[in-house]
Amino acid sequence: MKKAGKNILIAVILLVVAFVYYYVTIPAFNIHSVGTWWFVIGAVVVLSILALVRKMFRENQKFEIKRGSMGMEIHPGIITKAGFCIAAVLLLILIVGAILSSPIINAKKYQKLMEVHERDFTNDISQVDYNTIPILDKDSAALLGNRKMGSMVDMVSQFEVSSDYSQINVNNKPVRVTPLVYASPIKWLTNQSEGIPAYIKIDMATQDTECVKLKQGIKYSKGEYLNRNIYRHLRFHYPTYIFTEQIFFEIDEEGTPFWICPVKKFNVGLFGGETIGRVVICNAVTGECTDYDIKDVPQWVDKVYQAELLMDLYDYSGTLKHGFFNSVLGQKDCLETTNGYNYIALDDDVWVYSGVTSVSGDQSNVGFVLMNQRTMETRFYKIEGATEESAMSSAEGQVQNLGYHATFPLLLNISGEPTYFMALKDDAGLVKMYGMVNIQKYQWVATGNTIKECEKAYNKLLKNNGISGAVDSDSKSASGKIKNMFPVNIEGNTHIYFALEGNEEVFDADMTNSDLLDIVKYQPGDIIRISYTEEDEPAKVTEIK
DSSP states (O other), rough: OHHHHHHHHHHHHHHHHHHHHHHHHOOOOOTTTTHHHHHHHHHHHHHHHHHHHHHHSTOOOOEEEETEEEEEEHHHHHHHHHHHHHHHHHHHHHHHHHHHHHTTTOOOHHHHHSOOEEOOHHHHHOOOOOGGGGOOOHHHHHHHHHHHHTTOOOTTEEEOOOSSOEEEETEEEEEEEEEESSSHHHHHHTTTTOOOOOEEETTTTTOEEEEEEEEEOOOOBBTSTTTTTTTHHHHHTTTTOOOSOOOOOOOOOOOOEEEEEEEEEEEETEEEEEEEEEEEEEETOOOOOEEEEEGGGGGGOOOOHHHHHHHHHHHHHOOOOHHHHHHHOOOTTTTEEOOOOOOEEEETEEEEEEEEEEEOOOOOOOOOEEETTTTTEEEEEEEEEEEEEHHHHHHHHHTTTTTTTEEEEEEEEEETTTEEEEEEEEETOOOOEEEEESOOOTTTTTEEEEEHHHHHHHHHHHHHHTTTTTTTTTTTTEEEEEEEEEEEEEETTEEEEEETTTTOEEEEEEEEEEGGGGGGGOOOOEEEEEEEEEEEEEEEEEOOO
């Protein structure tokens, strides 16, 4: 009886240890989960070691396991050897499975994981709308979020801002959202009954920052420690699902917070060819979970595929066209994404943008790629030009006396020209200026203290270089009979002031602008057509048509 009691006690201890390990690491019960394989191997090794220890202290001891009416005795040494053999076999399966799942053997399968469609840039990317351009990167958004949190005196002592800052579209506007988190375990203990009371929402176009307070607090989050921890909550509901390491915080069109939790799908062997097969959407307030097939994910969801996963899938598509060894040795026709990415709002979805370059590491792109974070739809645009890093260096060179640093650029369509747009930040991370660099002619660089100034300078640059489609967004047109005109000397430069019949505006033609010299051919009574801006008084003439 004493012997049986000890065995039961050992079994209970092992079960408790196994439960604690499972509760902390929460592996999936899935043959495709590497964590599950290591859990089983580890358990077998631990049991074998315990049997070995027992053998050492009780060399001549044997225990009996009854099978039916027949008894059989098994020496602890046999258990140890059998356990280590099983662990070795499992480890061998794990290693062989990893090799058989790798691109070395399955290059063609990896290359076809992502379907890439070549598209036309000007047809897909409409003329820029500055109300929908996310002019802030994640670091700048974090500065605004922390500053906003510092002003919330009723919450700042208990909560901090999470580092999530997911970029999504809400009502066709690019925003970044992130929940608050408990400031410490003690703060969690005193506040967890009510949950997290708010999240931060930042308009990426206007930089407006809002702390959105909730009627009911967020009960399920990454900051929880026990069963309400979002990862543990998901595991207990879906024990066989292998969730991605990164889950996304989003809000729907009404502002309700959710966790978007992608489920991995392995398309090659045991562990290879990772994509997304399903998505679990968890209400961050109530914990209610809804499971969707990837093709049925609601339209309001923006982030399913992690940007890094999309980049990897495109790299497989671009480098494995002629097999794995060609991607390493000959590298014929091998293309890969550049060292960075950004986000573009298009068709009410969030798309990952990156340049595409040859693997030889030259300083030019052969095109660029857009990848939909909800559907994995991928579009390639064949436009040769500078890499993002080259464009960033070019923009920084324009303001080198100020020491500003360029953010990773956005891709815009300005006057029909593919253009890099980037913010220029000081050492404190604050946006001070903006820069635009032509993708195909990266020596064409314009900067400005505001986006409007930058665009105006860039359009002028395009026009000076013969781009006929370049227009000033603030430019207006006028035509009519010249009422009167007279020259004015301003700081040594000649300007022609004139007015049109039936128009109260006074127009200024600056004679230092060679494009306006034709004004001298006109006399009062002649009919003229012009373009002008109203930024100053009198109105500045920009073109005589």
